[in-house]
Every structure is written in structure tokens, then in C-alpha cells.
Amino acid sequence: MERITARYYIETPFEVERAAAVLAGEQSSGTFVAVPGETEELKQRFAARIETINHLETVSEPAIPGAKASSGKYNRAEVEVSWSVENFGYNLPAMVSTLQGNLYEITQFTGLKLMDLEVPPSFGDHFKGPRFGIAGCRKLTGVQDRPLIGTIIKPSIGLTPQQTADMVKVLAEAGIDFIKDDELLVSSANSSFEERLEAVMRVINIHADKTGKRVMYAINISDEVDTMLRRYEKVVASGNTCAMVSINSVGLSGVKKVCDQGELAIHGHRNGWGMLNRHPLLGIEFPAYQKIWRLAGVDQLHVNGIQNKFWESDDSVVRSIEACLKPMLGGYSILPVVSSGQWGGQAPETYRRTQTTDLLYMAGGGIMAHPDGPAGGVVALNQAWEAAVAGLSVEAAAQRYPEFGNSVKKFGSN
Amino acid sequence: MERITARYYIETPFEVERAAAVLAGEQSSGTFVAVPGETEELKQRFAARIETINHLETVSEPAIPGAKASSGKYNRAEVEVSWSVENFGYNLPAMVSTLQGNLYEITQFTGLKLMDLEVPPSFGDHFKGPRFGIAGCRKLTGVQDRPLIGTIIKPSIGLTPQQTADMVKVLAEAGIDFIKDDELLVSSANSSFEERLEAVMRVINIHADKTGKRVMYAINISDEVDTMLRRYEKVVASGNTCAMVSINSVGLSGVKKVCDQGELAIHGHRNGWGMLNRHPLLGIEFPAYQKIWRLAGVDQLHVNGIQNKFWESDDSVVRSIEACLKPMLGGYSILPVVSSGQWGGQAPETYRRTQTTDLLYMAGGGIMAHPDGPAGGVVALNQAWEAAVAGLSVEAAAQRYPEFGNSVKKFGSN
Numbered sequence: 001m002e003r004i005t006a007r008y009y010i011e012t013p014f015e016v017e018r019a020a021a022v023l024a025g026e027q028s029s030g031t032f033v034a035v036p037g038e039t040e041e042l043k044q045r046f047a048a049r050i051e052t053i054n055h056l057e058t059v060s061e062p063a064i065p066g067a068k069a070s071s072g073k074y075n076r077a078e079v080e081v082s083w084s085v086e087n088f089g090y091n092l093p094a095m096v097s098t099l100q101g102n103l104y105e106i107t108q109f110t111g112l113k114l115m116d117l118e119v120p121p122s123f124g125d126h127f128k129g130p131r132f133g134i135a136g137c138r139k140l141t142g143v144q145d146r147p148l149i150g151t152i153i154k155p156s157i158g159l160t161p162q163q164t165a166d167m168v169k170v171l172a173e174a175g176i177d178f179i180k181d182d183e184l185l186v187s188s189a190n191s192s193f194e195e196r197l198e199a200v201m202r203v204i205n206i207h208a209d210k211t212g213k214r215v216m217y218a219i220n221i222s223d224e225v226d227t228m229l230r231r232y233e234k235v236v237a238s239g240n241t242c243a244m245v246s247i248n249s250v251g252l253s254g255v256k257k258v259c260d261q262g263e264l265a266i267h268g269h270r271n272g273w274g275m276l277n278r279h280p281l282l283g284i285e286f287p288a289y290q291k292i293w294r295l296a297g298v299d300q301l302h303v304n305g306i307q308n309k310f311w312e313s314d315d316s317v318v319r320s321i322e323a324c325l326k327p328m329l330g331g332y333s334i335l336p337v338v339s340s341g342q343w344g345g346q347a348p349e350t351y352r353r354t355q356t357t358d359l360l361y362m363a364g365g366g367i368m369a370h371p372d373g374p375a376g377g378v379v380a381l382n383q384a385w386e387a388a389v390a391g392l393s394v395e396a397a398a399q400r401y402p403e404f405g406n407s408v409k410k411f412g413s414n
Numbered sequence: 415m416e417r418i419t420a421r422y423y424i425e426t427p428f429e430v431e432r433a434a435a436v437l438a439g440e441q442s443s444g445t446f447v448a449v450p451g452e453t454e455e456l457k458q459r460f461a462a463r464i465e466t467i468n469h470l471e472t473v474s475e476p477a478i479p480g481a482k483a484s485s486g487k488y489n490r491a492e493v494e495v496s497w498s499v500e501n502f503g504y505n506l507p508a509m510v511s512t513l514q515g516n517l518y519e520i521t522q523f524t525g526l527k528l529m530d531l532e533v534p535p536s537f538g539d540h541f542k543g544p545r546f547g548i549a550g551c552r553k554l555t556g557v558q559d560r561p562l563i564g565t566i567i568k569p570s571i572g573l574t575p576q577q578t579a580d581m582v583k584v585l586a587e588a589g590i591d592f593i594k595d596d597e598l599l600v601s602s603a604n605s606s607f608e609e610r611l612e613a614v615m616r617v618i619n620i621h622a623d624k625t626g627k628r629v630m631y632a633i634n635i636s637d638e639v640d641t642m643l644r645r646y647e648k649v650v651a652s653g654n655t656c657a658m659v660s661i662n663s664v665g666l667s668g669v670k671k672v673c674d675q676g677e678l679a680i681h682g683h684r685n686g687w688g689m690l691n692r693h694p695l696l697g698i699e700f701p702a703y704q705k706i707w708r709l710a711g712v713d714q715l716h717v718n719g720i721q722n723k724f725w726e727s728d729d730s731v732v733r734s735i736e737a738c739l740k741p742m743l744g745g746y747s748i749l750p751v752v753s754s755g756q757w758g759g760q761a762p763e764t765y766r767r768t769q770t771t772d773l774l775y776m777a778g779g780g781i782m783a784h785p786d787g788p789a790g791g792v793v794a795l796n797q798a799w800e801a802a803v804a805g806l807s808v809e810a811a812a813q814r815y816p817e818f819g820n821s822v823k824k825f826g827s828n
Contacts, residue, residue: 027598028570028571028598029568029569029570029571029572042569042572042573042604043569043572045572045603045604046569046571046572046602064692064693065692065694065725066725067725084603086602086603086604087571087598087602087603088598088600088601088602089600089601089602089603091600091601091636091637091638091641092638092663093600093636093637093638093660093663093664093665093668094598094600094601094636094637094660094663096660096662096663096686097597097598097636097660097663097683097685097686098598100663100686100689101597101598101660101663101685101686102597102685102686102688102724103688104686104687104688104689104692105687105688105692105718105724105725105726105754106688106724106725107723107724107725109725154443155443155456155457155460156442156443157442157443157460157501158443158456158457158459158460159456183511183515183516184441184442184501184502184508184511184512184515186502186503186505186508187502187503187505187508188460188500188501188502188503189459189498189500189501189503190456190459190500222505222507222508222511223505223507223508223667224505224506224507224667224670224671225639225667225668225670225671226671227505228667246507246508246510246511246515248510249506249507249508249510249511249514249515249666250507250665250666250667251507251662251664251665251666251667251668251669252663252664252665252668253637253638253639253642253664253665253667253668253669254507254639254665254666254667254668254671255665255667256638256639257638257639257640257668269511271511271515271516272510272511272514272515272516272518273518273519274516274517274518274519274520275514275518275690275696275697275698276689276690278478278479278518278519278696279478279693279696280479282689282692282693282696283689284689304519309521310516310519310520310521311479311480311481311519311520311521311523312519340519
């Protein structure tokens with residue numbers, strides 16, 4: 001029988017083997033006293049199985065509150081646990097409850113993080129995954145052989161639909177590939193979803209008719225299920241190719257329902273992610289996280305960016321990009337979305353470390369506040385990527401390309 | 415204009431005032447360079463506002479990774495921030511993205527936890543909240559003036575529908591009020607949802623016809639939206655009064671869609687909660703968390719239990735019960751679900767500290783493995799609560815009540 005495997009980074013004041021057995025018990029048949037009906041046969045069929053244990057360092061302070069070590073020592077390890085597909089079938093919320101449920105409450109752990117997970121081939125028959133992915137998003141935007149260049153409408157909240165549309169017009173004429181709402185804006189008192197969609201799509205449709213280039217607009221539909229589906233239909237009818245959802249806030253079932261409509265590329269915003277990931281020994285790592293959302297069908301997923309304005313390290317960002325680009329179930333392509341404090345100066349390092357242009361590369365102020373105006377900003381970002389692929393340093397690129405050179409002058413000291 | 419207020423416990427290597435300003439900026443208009451269109455007027459209308467700052471202790475080690483303190487000092491504080499309802503209207507996922515979104519990524523914090531939130535009265539006009547709550551669940555089960563007594567079918571996974579139904583028969587005849595699936599079981603290879611519902615409800619319906627007492631069965635419907643709704647209809651048609659959802663795994667939009675059907679009491683299982691809460695300076699505290707789910711319409715919510723088998727302290731459990739029992743928007747009643755290692759011995763302390771019987775009190779092995787059989791287990795739990803309300807100690811109750819006395823002998827040393 002096929003099995004789902006999860007890899008955890010754990011810390012425990014007990015023997016690692018014993019703590020892992022508690023986890024496996026709690027997440028399959030376990031209870032605190034023996035009860036009738038719990039036969040050896042059903043235990044074996046449905047029991048979680050500890051596959052491997054890899055002992056790591058020992059520390060003297062617990063990472064998070066839990067049982068106290070009488071020895072004063074806390075043991076760390078990587079532990080692989082597996083479950084039969086028979087336990088929950090093809091049910092993503094049930095899979096999450098099994099891999100990421102009550103186990104975080106177990107007192108025997110003073111640290112527990114889900115590092116990665118593996119699903120068996122039959123998942124590929126049951127989950128369609130991203131309908132567009134990298135190739136689909138490239139086709140929808142007409143962009144090949146370089147990253148999609150995108151931006152976020154700023155200020156995050158406060159502009160009227162007409163102000164937003166005016167900004168979109170400037171950006172479209174500047175040659176941008178992709179524009180998104182901020183995650184804080186869905187429908188505000190001065191920018192209703194419907195009016196914003198209409199105003200922005202009027203601009204995008206006219207620009208597409210005139211130039212043949214259709215800007216992808218990730219308009220934020222995040223809300224209750226029925227409202228999202230109503231908005232989704234309006235987005236399709238408007239001629240737009242994309243919708244955005246705040247995946248953690250909407251949740252797995254709601255996001256999957258949106259993805260299952262299949263007519264729009266779904267931009268997955270991961271706001272709230274820091275809560276799930278920022279502690280080194282609590283929560284979930286991105287390689288596991290992105291697989292769940294690929295199974296749900298998200299086409300584009302945020303990965304932060306090199307030298308970002310947030311807390312995350314470059315190493316972690318690089319790992320996230322690599323995780324997205326690794327095929328899953330023979331495909332399930334998802335486009336990594338690079339953002340946060342990006343202005344093009346990070347392109348050489350991003351390319352050096354990831355060797356890919358399969359990215360949606362987003363800059364906010366880096367475009368809108370470019371000394372030569374937004375058009376200069378978009379040109380500068382494309383130059384940055386041309387230079388990156390050619391192996392130029394930021395300094396060499398600044399000398400070769402005037403617009404990128406102006407970016408370096410304005411943003412380079414940030 | 416009405417405002418939504420959030421209270422955060424923060425830690426920062428910078429001046430608290432400066433870090434709070436970064437949070438307020440990031441979660442409303444903010445970007446890293448000034449852009450056209452960002453007028454003072456719109457800033458004031460949509461800007462997050464810092465309401466109060468309460469300085470707390472200073473520590474020398476950061477709680478979670480973030481910016482380094484050049485002074486070697488990390489300042490802690492409680493900070494209240496507010497947003498106008500104009501920013502996101504009556505959209506729970508957008509509220510969550512605003513209160514719990516990218517702010518967890520801000521490098522200026524080395525700790526950030528959402529402690530509580532307040533929504534304005536107009537939320538009461540837009541969200542129906544729990545359709546049943548405490549009074550509704552009491553009416554559905556016919557239980558007044560004492561906690562509802564419940565149990566979880568164990569082993570968590572592995573029993574066939576017929577074995578489950580046989581166990582339900584024993585429990586119903588023992589006088590139980592409430593029975594739930596384990597969160598790990600939705601539809602397994604040997605217990606499909608439909609067959610289990612049918613087998614269990616046959617028992618429950620016969621028992622109700624015979625005795626007038628209808629056991630509430632929280633059958634786990636957690637899955638994709640359409641599947642949950644299909645199952646929900648089957649649950650209603652079966653004569654059952656309740657369905658269970660794993661709220662974190664299904665997510666906010668999916669859970670609200672289920673609650674909005676309005677025909678069943680919704681049992682909210684919080685598995686995964688430890689990931690959101692276990693670190694003292696990361697994530698969300700229960701007083702904030704339970705309000706979000708009350709707005710979504712959940713009728714019953716897990717709060718762990720006194721002297722539980724997990725990591726959580728009794729103080730935290732007491733605070734959670736109190737949070738659930740505090741009226742919200744003049745009502746929004748939600749029934750706290752006490753569980754984890756409970757066998758009745760914790761009833762006196764639970765009552766002493768909370769002074770309430772408005773609880774769903776669940777014991778697993780404490781009922782099924784009772785020396786006098788499950789009927790003795792249910793009797794013992796009712797005795798435990800009678801004794802608790804009368805102010806008896808565990809020892810005094812054990813002397814007065816034979817079945818509870820037998821519980822103490824078997825489980826008291828655990």
C-alpha cells in the first residue's frame with residue numbers, strides 16, 4: 001500500500017526513539033489507555049510508522065516550552081514518519097490534520113517542525129494541481145526566456161479605482177508583464193472590488209487591443225467562498241487572466257475551490273507565513289508548505305527575495321525557489337514569486353544562486369520611484385536580468401545599462 | 415468611523431515606538447519609498463493607528479530570529495493597533511491578512527504575538543455567528559445544569575463502521591450526551607464516511623426513539639468544500655444534529671461556508687493549534703483566535719483541559735474557557751470543549767477555577783476503560799461534576815460516589 005512520508009526536525013528531553021513513538025501513536029491509533037477493538041491487525045494497517053531517525057546535536061536549553069529534561073539535555077534529530085494512504089485517502093485537510101495536527105501539542109517535544117513531505121504517485125491521479133504553472137503563466141503574458149516583471153500597486157490601500165487604473169495605465173505603457181493588488185486590499189470603502197476590476201480592465205483591455213500585450217492583473221478576491229466565486233466569474237468575464245488569494249487567511253478548502261474553477265492563474269499570497277515558519281523549531285518549512293499548495297492548484301507562490309526587507313535569510317529564499325522549481329508528481333509546475341524590497345540590484349545574485357529565469361520578479365518602489373519614471377523602472381529590471389544571465393556584476397551592469405545605472409544610484413545604498 | 419483593534423505582545427531591538435510604527439505602516443499604506451498618490455488625506459483615512467504602548471521587560475536574548483540589537487537589549491511591550499472598518503469591510507480573510515499577515519515577517523521584531531482583538535458593533539449585523547452555541551447545544555442534547563458529557567471514539571482510526579456503531583451503542587446505553595470522531599478519521603479505507611454515518615445513526619436513532627435521548631455525534635466532514643457540503647446534507651438527512659470540522663486544516667472560508675448552512679451544530683477541532691501558539695512570542699493567543707471562529711459561526715471549540723496530557727498549562731486552559739464564555743457582540747455563544755487526558759478527576763479543579771458547567775467535557779479512556787464498563791465511566795463523570803459543583807475534593811468525591819471512586823483507583827495515579 002502506498003504511503004505518505006513526512007520529515008520532522010524535532011527536539012526532545014527524552015530518548016528520540018521514545019518521543020518519535022509518541023508522535024506516531026498520537027497521529028494514528030493512540031490513546032492513553034488500551035481500549036477494546038484495538039487489535040494488532042488494525043494497528044499495523046493504520047499505524048504511523050517511524051521510517052528513519054537521524055540523531056543531531058544536543059542542547060542545554062529547550063527551544064519551546066514542553067517537558068523538562070531531568071538530565072538537562074535536549075536531543076535534536078530528524079525523524080521520518082509515514083502513513084498509509086488508507087488512513088485518509090485523497091483529502092488534503094485530513095492529510096494536514098495528520099501531518100500537522102495535534103502533534104504540535106505533544107509535551108514530549110520541545111521543538112517540532114515539518115521539514116518536507118512526500119506524496120505517492122496516486123496523488124497525481126486525484127489532484128489536478130496548478131492548471132497554468134510556469135508555462136501557462138508565460139503563455140498568458142507572452143513572456144519567454146526571462147522572468148515575468150511585475151509590481152504591486154502602492155500605496156497598499158487608499159487609492160480609488162480610477163487612481164489605480166491610472167497607475168496601471170502608466171505601468172502597462174512602461175511594458176510591465178504583471179500587476180497585483182496588495183494583500184491588504186480586497187474591497188475598501190473607496191475602492192470596491194467591482195469598480196476597481198472594471199476601471200483597471202478597461203485600461204488593460206485597451207492596451208492589449210492596441211499592442212497585443214495583455215498585462216496579467218492579480219486582483220485580490222480573498223473572502224468567503226461564495227463571494228470569491230462570484231468575483232472569480234467577474235474576473236473571467238472582464239478578460240483578465242489571474243486572481244489572487246491570501247492562501248493562509250482563506251484556507252486550504254476555500255483556495256482549492258477557487259483553483260478548481262480552472263479558468264484563471266491563481267496568485268498565492270502567503271501573508272501570515274512568518275507565524276508558521278519564523279521559529280527554527282516550530283511550524284513548517286517551505287519545501288513542505290509549497291507542496292500542499294501545489295496539490296491544491298495554486299499557480300504562483302510567494303518566496304520572498306534575496307536581500308529582502310523582511311527577516312528571512314537569502315539561503316532560505318534560495319531553498320524556497322529551488323523547492324518550487326523541483327517537479328512534483330512529474331509536474332505540478334508552480335511559478336515562484338520574488339518580492340520584498342526588490343529593485344533589480346538583487347537580480348545578479350538571485351540568478352547566480354538559482355540559475356533560473358522561471359520567476360515572477362516583483363518590484364514596487366523600484367519601478368514606480370525610478371528616476372526615469374516607471375518606464376525606466378521596467379526597462380531597468382529587464383536590464384538587470386539580462387545582465388544577471390550574462391554573468392555581469394551589479395557594478396558592470398550599471399556601467400553598461402543607463403536605466404539600471406540610475407536604479408543603482410537611487411536604490412543601491414538601501 | 416468604527417475601528418478594529420488588535421493587541422500585540424512584541425519584542426524588538428529598536429525603540430518600541432519605532433517598531434510599532436513599522437508594523438502600522440506595513441499593515442496599511444506602507445512601502446519602502448514614497449510613491450505618487452500617497453496623500454496625507456488617504457494616509458489618515460486608511461492608516462493603521464497605534465492606540466497604546468505599554469512598555470514591559472527588557473531581555474538580552476531575542477525570542478525569535480530578527481534584527482540584531484546593537485545595544486544587546488531587546489525591548490518588550492504590549493501595543494494596541496487599530497484599523498478603520500473602511501479598510502476591509504466585513505471580510506474575515508481580509509481581516510486576518512491585516513491583523514495576522516506580513517507583520518510576522520518584519521525584521522524589526524524579534525517576537526510578535528496577537529493577544530486579542532476587538533471588533534465593532536456593526537460586525538454583529540454582518541456575521542450571524544454560532545447558530546447554536548451553548549443554549550442550542552443544550553437543547554439539542556437535552557442537557558441542562560451540568561456539562562455535556564462526551565467521548566471520542568478510539569482507536570482514532572482503524573475501526574469498521576460496524577465496530578464504531580457497536581461502540582456507540584454501548585456509549586448511548588451508558589447515557590453519554592456526545593460522541594465524536596477522532597480528527598484523524600474522515601473517510602478511511604475500512605470506514606467510509608457514508609457507511610459510518612449510516613451505521614452510527616441507525617444506533618442513535620433507535621436509541622432516541624426508545625429513550626427520547628438523542629446522542630449528538632460530531633462526525634468529521636473535513637474535506638474540500640463540495641465534499642463537505644455533500645456530507646453535511648447527508649448528516650442532516652440522517653437525523654444527526656452535529657458535524658465536526660478541523661478548522662485550521664479546512665481554513666476560514668471553508669469553515670464559514672459549512673457554518674452558514676445553519677442546520678447542524680458545528681464542532682470546531684483546533685488540531686494544529688500548537689503550531690500557532692506554542693511559542694510565547696510568536697503567533698496568536700486563544701482570546702483572539704476564538705473570536706475569529708465565533709465570527710465564522712463555530713458552535714463548539716476545543717480548549718484542551720486541566721492537567722492535560724499535552725504541553726499547555728492549566729492557567730492557559732482556564733483563560734481559554736473564560737474567553738469562550740465572555741459574550742461577544744452581545745452573544746455569539748460558543749461552547750468550550752474540554753478534552754485531553756480527562757477522566758473526571760480534573761472536574762473539581764476545572765469548576766473551582768472557572769465556576770461554570772457550560773462545558774462539553776470529554777473523556778476517552780476515562781469512559782471506555784472504566785473498571786465498571788462504559789456505563790460506569792459515564793456515571794462517574796456525572797458524579798465528578800456533581801461533586802465539583804458541590805465543592806467536594808477528589809478524595810471526598812471518591813468516598814461518596816462508588817463509580818467515581820473506581821475511576822480514581824484506576825486513573826488517579828496517571
